Amino acid sequence: MLLFGGTIVKVSLTGVYLRYVKEGLRPFLVVAGLILVAAAVMTLWHEWRKPSASKQHDHGHDDGHGHAHEPWVGWLMMLPALALLLMAPPALGSYAAGQAGTISASEISDAPPLPPGDVVPLSLLEYASRSLYDGGKSLAGRKVRLVGFITPGADGKPMLARIIMSCCAADGRPIKVGLAGDVPSAAPDTWVEVVGRYTATTSKDPVNDADIPYLEVASWTQTATPEKPYQ
Incomplete structure (x- = not known):
């Protein structure tokens, strides 16, 4: 969420957003990106404040060796942000x-x-x-x-x-x-x-x-x- 929100803010401030939406939508994109960044930061802060035992209880399932398994599919959310950062699609042609x-x-x-x-x-x-x-x-x-x-x-x-x-x-x-x-x-x-x-x-x-x-x-x-x- 942090990467995705940061990407939206970046493309909005650099002008890349003009390949995808009209110029007048820029303020809405910036606000949306900042909201995502703020939500991600608050989530991280909330997680870091939890005691270790509470984290293990709340996150996934213990494998019997004291390790909690996180669902890996959540990392797929990074793909669209990385694609936009590394190989932004051109404007329609x-x-x-x-x-x-x-x-x-x-x-x-x-x-x-x-x-x-x-x-x-x-x-x-x-x-x-x-x-x-x-x-x-x-x-x-x-x-x-x-x-x-x-x-x-x-x-x-x-x-x-x-x-x-x-x-x-x-x-x-x-x-x-x-x-x-x-x-x-x-x-x-x-x-x-x-x-x-x-x-x-x-x-x-x-x-x-x-x-x-x-x-x-x-x-x-x-x-x-x-x-x-x-x-």
């Missing part, structure tokens, strides 16, 4: 994106103008909404910058994706954007930053038959995994 259908973009009919600038940064979800439901009017003649990871499309060609979650990684769903033009030649799960322009090309996601917008890529660069991999 291309495999998860390939298994789930793209999120349907929010319907808009009159999107506000893009802010000034040579290249406008947009989330994949905002680009999809403007592209599919605004007819690309607010994107016409503008360059946009999208950041996401590479995932193979149904035809094997690379697409750009990002996982969107409501609460935790268990409810994460991908938003996908098809790529045309200077398509990135990068392996799946590689994070890239692409700059391009709106194109009216669309396709259907074979998983849920939702529309997938496309971007005409002008340039792209590989980038590091963002601190907040989910949107």
